[in-house]
Amino acid sequence: MAACLLLLVLMLASAEGVTFRFASYYGDHMVLQKKPAGAVVWGYGEAGASVTVSLSKDSKVIMKKMAQVEEYSETWKVVLAPMGHGGPYSVIAEQHSREEPKNLTLRDIYFGDVWLCSGQSNMEMTVSQIINASKELSEAPLYPYVRVFTASLIQSEVELQDLAKIDLEWSIPTAENLGHGNFSYFSAVCWLFGRHLYETLRYPIGLVESSWGGTCIEAWSSGRVLQECGLTGDAGRFLLPPLLSGPKVPSVLWNAMIHPLLNMSLTGVIWYQGEANAFLNTDLYNCTFPALIADWRSAFHAGSDGQTQPLFPFGFVQLSTFRRQARDDRFPRIRWHQTADCGHAPNKRMPNTFMAVAVDLCDEHSPYGSIHPRDKQNVAYRLHLGARAVAYGERGLVFQGPYPTKVVVDGARGLINVTYGQELLLLLMHDHIFEVCCSHRPQLSAPEPCQWVPAPMVSASSHTVTLSSPGCRDAVTRLRYAWAEWPCEYSQCPLYNKHLLPAPPFVIDAALKTGWANC
Ligand SMILES: *[C@@H]1O[C@H](CO)[C@@H](O)[C@H](O)[C@H]1NC(C)=O
Ligand SMILES: *[C@@H]1O[C@H](CO)[C@@H](O)[C@H](O)[C@H]1NC(C)=O
Ligand SMILES: *[C@@H]1O[C@H](CO)[C@@H](O)[C@H](O)[C@H]1NC(C)=O
Ligand SMILES: *[C@@H]1O[C@H](CO)[C@@H](O)[C@H](O)[C@H]1NC(C)=O
Ligand SMILES: *[C@@H]1O[C@H](CO)[C@@H](O)[C@H](O)[C@H]1NC(C)=O
Ligand SMILES: *[C@@H]1O[C@H](CO)[C@@H](O)[C@H](O)[C@H]1NC(C)=O
Numbered sequence: 001m002a003a004c005l006l007l008l009v010l011m012l013a014s015a016e017g018v019t020f021r022f023a024s025y026y027g028d029h030m031v032l033q034k035k036p037a038g039a040v041v042w043g044y045g046e047a048g049a050s051v052t053v054s055l056s057k058d059s060k061v062i063m064k065k066m067a068q069v070e071e072y073s074e075t076w077k078v079v080l081a082p083m084g085h086g087g088p089y090s091v092i093a094e095q096h097s098r099e100e101p102k103n104l105t106l107r108d109i110y111f112g113d114v115w116l117c118s119g120q121s122n123m124e125m126t127v128s129q130i131i132n133a134s135k136e137l138s139e140a141p142l143y144p145y146v147r148v149f150t151a152s153l154i155q156s157e158v159e160l161q162d163l164a165k166i167d168l169e170w171s172i173p174t175a176e177n178l179g180h181g182n183f184s185y186f187s188a189v190c191w192l193f194g195r196h197l198y199e200t201l202r203y204p205i206g207l208v209e210s211s212w213g214g215t216c217i218e219a220w221s222s223g224r225v226l227q228e229c230g231l232t233g234d235a236g237r238f239l240l241p242p243l244l245s246g247p248k249v250p251s252v253l254w255n256a257m258i259h260p261l262l263n264m265s266l267t268g269v270i271w272y273q274g275e276a277n278a279f280l281n282t283d284l285y286n287c288t289f290p291a292l293i294a295d296w297r298s299a300f301h302a303g304s305d306g307q308t309q310p311l312f313p314f315g316f317v318q319l320s321t322f323r324r325q326a327r328d329d330r331f332p333r334i335r336w337h338q339t340a341d342c343g344h345a346p347n348k349r350m351p352n353t354f355m356a357v358a359v360d361l362c363d364e365h366s367p368y369g370s371i372h373p374r375d376k377q378n379v380a381y382r383l384h385l386g387a388r389a390v391a392y393g394e395r396g397l398v399f400q401g402p403y404p405t406k407v408v409v410d411g412a413r414g415l416i417n418v419t420y421g422q423e424l425l426l427l428l429m430h431d432h433i434f435e436v437c438c439s440h441r442p443q444l445s446a447p448e449p450c451q452w453v454p455a456p457m458v459s460a461s462s463h464t465v466t467l468s469s470p471g472c473r474d475a476v477t478r479l480r481y482a483w484a485e486w487p488c489e490y491s492q493c494p495l496y497n498k499h500l501l502p503a504p505p506f507v508i509d510a511a512l513k514t515g516w517a518n519c
Helices: 004-016 131-137 188-201 223-228 252-261 282-303 328-337 377-391
Strands: 031-033 038-043 048-056 060-068 075-079 087-098 102-118 144-149 166-171 205-211 268-272 314-317 354-356 404-410 415-420 434-439 452-454 456-461 465-469 475-481 506-509
Touching: 031 205, 031 434, 038 087, 048 075, 102 188, 102 252, 131 188, 144 188, 144 252, 188 205, 188 268, 205 252, 223 282, 223 377, 268 377, 282 314, 282 328, 314 377, 328 506, 354 377, 404 465, 404 475, 404 506, 415 475, 434 465
Parallel strands: 031 102, 102 205, 102 268, 144 205, 268 314, 314 354
Antiparallel strands: 038 075, 048 060, 048 087, 087 102, 144 166, 404 415, 415 465, 434 452, 434 475, 456 465, 475 506
């Protein structure tokens, strides 16, 4: 009965014709993607009518594009010719039908780079919730060319063509809209990231936030991703851990909060998610995350008629800390899987990605719970270095912390030398942040359960850390670093490089035979 009614309403609506309008996320003050991509502009109209989209500056029309309203979907779409950065422009859409011509106008439009920011609550945390919030909020007016937009929290069982609701329409930043509330808008990581990019690039940046706290990666994944990782059917209906406060059904956020955006041309994506998956399908994250990246890339490329790059840059934040006294290794495993088990990004399975390490940014007394550290400045700073190097090709820019290139085990003296690819900044010596796994067996092939024992740091030179392994009289088979949920105090991990980028956690074969080959 209800279904029939709904159908009737839909039929009546379509008989009357769809109102001529832009799609939900086109609005005044927006940033459209600049060249080399052409910006996609689309909307709804009367089936069969033709639509002219013109771009004008100082009341002079500089471009016109024509489209036809599709019979079935009642949508029209144009791809603007690639534009250099700048503005302001107006975008005028005119519908020519039997009725009076109708005009729609978007004002104060700029061309620049558009970034999508997604994930869970650490992406949602707003500028009002972070350290030095009032200072950051008071600086909002200094960045009128960084424009912000936030999608509402909506879930759907089917793929939606457009956003059902918007929390923050395209806006010029103000203290009010950057610090609207707790976990609402605007995302601090997204904002600070965009602000850094603006300072580097000096042209407009558009930030689209579409994130939801307490959500698992499965909810953000299309059916293709779930299938690839064996999460279809019963495997997709899982027992739910308590940390998942957001929607839990697979694909519902992909459907409602990502799919509608596919037609928008953009530069790249940043992602801060994974806490929920420390408690759900943890050891599948090395499949789901690389698969989600690949799937979003091909979907955004197709949805934008090829304007969004097929291998667009994808940045992410490696998880920070949650429980000081965790009795399990869920967080270290998720951090590792966030890198497709390589320890760093980009890597072979995750090309054109970049990672901000946050393992040293703990915040035990955060009023939002220790899972929500308030230092988002360092997160965004590290993330923007990755974007500059990977997305913008800035040569020679150091954007990753030191990572080992060689391990030498001196069994006779019970010493291990770990050599790093960068010059080290040693902040402190630590007696259990490095651990080794000893084996009695000469054959390393069978992955026997490890008895991990601490290997205290005994000395360090510019590139090498020397560890002692007194507890390991036999062969050292594996070595790991910072393999704990809460390995160090704030800004006090032992190893950084001179740019203050922390050495990321790792677990590797002590002979360095695996872990690199596939990376
Ligand atoms: C808008 O509509 C009017 C009336 O049809 C038309 O004359 C005008 O050229 C249209 N375009 C703009 C940019 O105003
Ligand atoms: C946000 O959370 C903080 C800490 O719990 C609280 O003091 C503040 O009142 C909250 N703000 C809003 C707008 O709810
Ligand atoms: C993911 O990690 C698990 C657990 O370590 C491992 O068994 C599996 O082979 C890994 N899968 C991939 C695709 O790397
Ligand atoms: C937007 O992209 C989706 C996915 O490629 C496509 O199905 C849809 O038709 C596009 N919408 C418009 C208005 O072109
Ligand atoms: C907060 O502000 C103080 C004073 O300007 C500064 O020293 C500190 O680095 C800031 N903290 C962060 C995380 O940005
Ligand atoms: C380990 O490193 C130290 C200090 O750099 C060096 O003196 C020592 O010879 C190295 N040992 C091995 C086995 O490479």
